[in-house]
Amino acid sequence: MGRYVIRRLLQMIPVFFGATLLIFLMVHVMGDPVAGLCGERRCDPATAAQLRREFGLDKPVWHQYLAYMGNVFTGDFGTAFNGQRVTELMATAFPVTIRLTVVAVVFEIAIGIALGVITGMRRGRPVDSSVLLLTLVVISVPTFVTGLLLQLLLGVQWGWMRPSVSPDAALGELIVPGLVLASVSLAYVTRLTRTSIAENKRADYVRTAIAKGLPRRRVITRHLLRNSLIPVITFIGTDIGALMGGAIVTERIFNIHGVGYQLYQGILRQNIQTVVGFVTVLVLVFLIANLLVDLLYAVLDPRIRYA
Amino acid sequence: MPEQPPYQPEGAMAGTGMGGTMDLAASEATTLEKTPGGPEGTGPEGKPRSLWSDAWHDLRRNPVFIASGLVILFLVTIAIRPSLIAPGNPLTCDLSKALDGSQSGHPFGYDGQGCDVYTRTVHGARASVTVGVCATLGVALLGSVLGGLAGFFGRGWDAILSRATDIFFAIPVLLGGLVLLSVVTSTTVWPVVGFMVLLGWPQISRIARGSVITAKQNDYVLAARALGASNSRILLRHIAPNAVAPVIVVATIALGTYIALEATLSYLGVGLKPPSVSWGIDISAASPYIRNAPHALLWPSGALAITVLAFIMLGDAVRDALDPKLR
Numbered sequence: 001m002g003r004y005v006i007r008r009l010l011q012m013i014p015v016f017f018g019a020t021l022l023i024f025l026m027v028h029v030m031g032d033p034v035a036g037l038c039g040e041r042r043c044d045p046a047t048a049a050q051l052r053r054e055f056g057l058d059k060p061v062w063h064q065y066l067a068y069m070g071n072v073f074t075g076d077f078g079t080a081f082n083g084q085r086v087t088e089l090m091a092t093a094f095p096v097t098i099r100l101t102v103v104a105v106v107f108e109i110a111i112g113i114a115l116g117v118i119t120g121m122r123r124g125r126p127v128d129s130s131v132l133l134l135t136l137v138v139i140s141v142p143t144f145v146t147g148l149l150l151q152l153l154l155g156v157q158w159g160w161m162r163p164s165v166s167p168d169a170a171l172g173e174l175i176v177p178g179l180v181l182a183s184v185s186l187a188y189v190t191r192l193t194r195t196s197i198a199e200n201k202r203a204d205y206v207r208t209a210i211a212k213g214l215p216r217r218r219v220i221t222r223h224l225l226r227n228s229l230i231p232v233i234t235f236i237g238t239d240i241g242a243l244m245g246g247a248i249v250t251e252r253i254f255n256i257h258g259v260g261y262q263l264y265q266g267i268l269r270q271n272i273q274t275v276v277g278f279v280t281v282l283v284l285v286f287l288i289a290n291l292l293v294d295l296l297y298a299v300l301d302p303r304i305r306y307a
Numbered sequence: 308m309p310e311q312p313p314y315q316p317e318g319a320m321a322g323t324g325m326g327g328t329m330d331l332a333a334s335e336a337t338t339l340e341k342t343p344g345g346p347e348g349t350g351p352e353g354k355p356r357s358l359w360s361d362a363w364h365d366l367r368r369n370p371v372f373i374a375s376g377l378v379i380l381f382l383v384t385i386a387i388r389p390s391l392i393a394p395g396n397p398l399t400c401d402l403s404k405a406l407d408g409s410q411s412g413h414p415f416g417y418d419g420q421g422c423d424v425y426t427r428t429v430h431g432a433r434a435s436v437t438v439g440v441c442a443t444l445g446v447a448l449l450g451s452v453l454g455g456l457a458g459f460f461g462r463g464w465d466a467i468l469s470r471a472t473d474i475f476f477a478i479p480v481l482l483g484g485l486v487l488l489s490v491v492t493s494t495t496v497w498p499v500v501g502f503m504v505l506l507g508w509p510q511i512s513r514i515a516r517g518s519v520i521t522a523k524q525n526d527y528v529l530a531a532r533a534l535g536a537s538n539s540r541i542l543l544r545h546i547a548p549n550a551v552a553p554v555i556v557v558a559t560i561a562l563g564t565y566i567a568l569e570a571t572l573s574y575l576g577v578g579l580k581p582p583s584v585s586w587g588i589d590i591s592a593a594s595p596y597i598r599n600a601p602h603a604l605l606w607p608s609g610a611l612a613i614t615v616l617a618f619i620m621l622g623d624a625v626r627d628a629l630d631p632k633l634r
Contacts, residue, residue, distance in 0.1 A: 139619060152604070
């Protein structure tokens with residue numbers, strides 16, 4: 001197990017550097033960052049040159065990348081062009097997005113797995129077909145359409161909630177946005193759980209458990225569910241990274257000041273430091289979530305042995 | 308531990324987004340073996356049907372396939388000739404009619420700029436279908452060539468490609484789109500298509516790689532090699548036809564998601580740019596008026612949802628037909 005963890009950690013290193021380098025290059029294609037600093041006017045050449053020197057933009061890209069990564073590992077994500085530390089921006093933005101993601105994941109687990117178990121146990125019945133159709137509809141309607149519609153119905157027409165979220169984004173305000181963010185993944189979790197339950201329902205160990213007289217509830221929760229959840233856990237784990245990155249749309253609809261909002265502002269203002277910093281952290285979150293999922297496998301399925 | 312693990316955690320990661328991977332070579336073998344009695348199971352010459360004719364046989368009887376196929380046929384028709392059902396010009400707008408409700412001759416009402424929502428919704432199909440089809444073709448081509456070569460030649464190629472796919476998977480798609488497309492000023496669909504191909508190929512290449520690896524272990528490949536067939540002949544004549552089915556399934560489902568992605572990017576303001584007519588642009592433009600003129604938002608949203616739904620259901624039907632294990 002220890003050797004496996006080390007191998008996986010070593011595998012993460014090239015992926016981390018590759019992904020951040022790719023983002024770094026993409027951001028540099030974005031255009032001249034200094035041009036955005038002088039407002040609407042064209043920069044005075046001397047000022048532009050000085051700004052470039054100040055932010056290290058006169059050096060070749062690979063040099064900038066190495067310098068940046070060196071700083072990142074000492075916890076320094078640089079300073080945004082308006083003088084604010086990027087780490088400060090992160091400290092205000094990440095808690096909001098993490099709360100939103102947690103709400104979304106809780107929805108995925110609670111509703112997705114419950115619906116998956118119900119439909120998987122009643123495969124082919126009307127409940128199954130209608131939930132399956134519903135999941136297809138949810139997958140097909142893009143998140144921003146779902147979000148706008150819910151905002152229109154719940155926020156404007158029926159007045160059940162405020163159409164936009166206040167700056168401190170309390171947990172209660174994030175329920176509807178969290179549901180919107182979770183919607184597509186929720187449908188996938190339902191479908192995955194359903195397939196997995198339906199497959200394992202006929203397995204020998206389930207028959208044995210029933211034969212030895214265990215109550216149905218215990219068979220489902222301890223025997224069937226534990227084995228069927230393995231692909232679902234993988235999906236949810238990889239989804240955490242995608243949810244945090246995809247929150248950009250949800251945050252825009254409900255005016256939530258989280259990671260997506262800061263990134264969007266950073267891109268609009270061509271603020272390299274903000275964009276690269278936030279994306280770097282998101283890539284790290286994605287990689288760590290994947291690693292944890294792989295390790296969770298061993299806990300959930302004792303047949304897996306890591307050499 | 309001497310025992311081989313029954314599951315490879317890294318391998319198990321692949322294809323989770325699409326609801327399970329497929330083992331087509333194995334499932335094809337079962338299709339060929341089963342040959343049930345009676346005229347149902349055999350073709351006109353009394354031979355067992357191939358995977359493809361078997362799938363076609365199933366699809367023709369599947370109401371989901373027929374319904375989604377008809378919707379897609381309609382969409383493609385109006386994408387090619389929108390004037391067939393909407394003769395107006397989507398760019399002719401009259402500000403004095405801004406946000407007006409439905410009237411005779413203008414069933415969907417007007418948007419915030421006084422443009423006819425019906426005309427714009429019909430004309431918006433072209434952008435979505437073009438982006439979806441072109442991006443899918445590009446992704447499928449690039450992904451299956453790269454993935455197929457990596458799966459066939461293995462070793463160094465494979466290691467490089469696997470790491471490259473890992474890297475691309477680690478970048479959130481929407482963020483990549485925002486960063487790359489925010490500088491583009493072109494109003495054509497090509498930057499959006501190019502971006503989707505750039506970030507989309509790893510999804511297909513993983514599947515193509517896996518399915519080529521499965522196919523190349525078959526006896527007929529060994530036989531062809533023993534007969535002295537060249538690598539290119541083995542790849543094109545023996546492996547490709549037997550490995551292409553999973554790629555087609557995933558690509559069909561992906562087509563729907565690319566249409567949704569185009570609309571999302573246009574909604575965020577980095578996809579297609581205004582003189583182009585696109586559902587994403589219209590939804591984005593209508594969202595500030597959501598209180599007093601929801602019709603301008605609902606019609607393009609509905610059109611978008613139906614389109615994506617049609618492609619995803621088509622992909623689902625094709626998968627059910629091509630993968631007999633799921634029955």
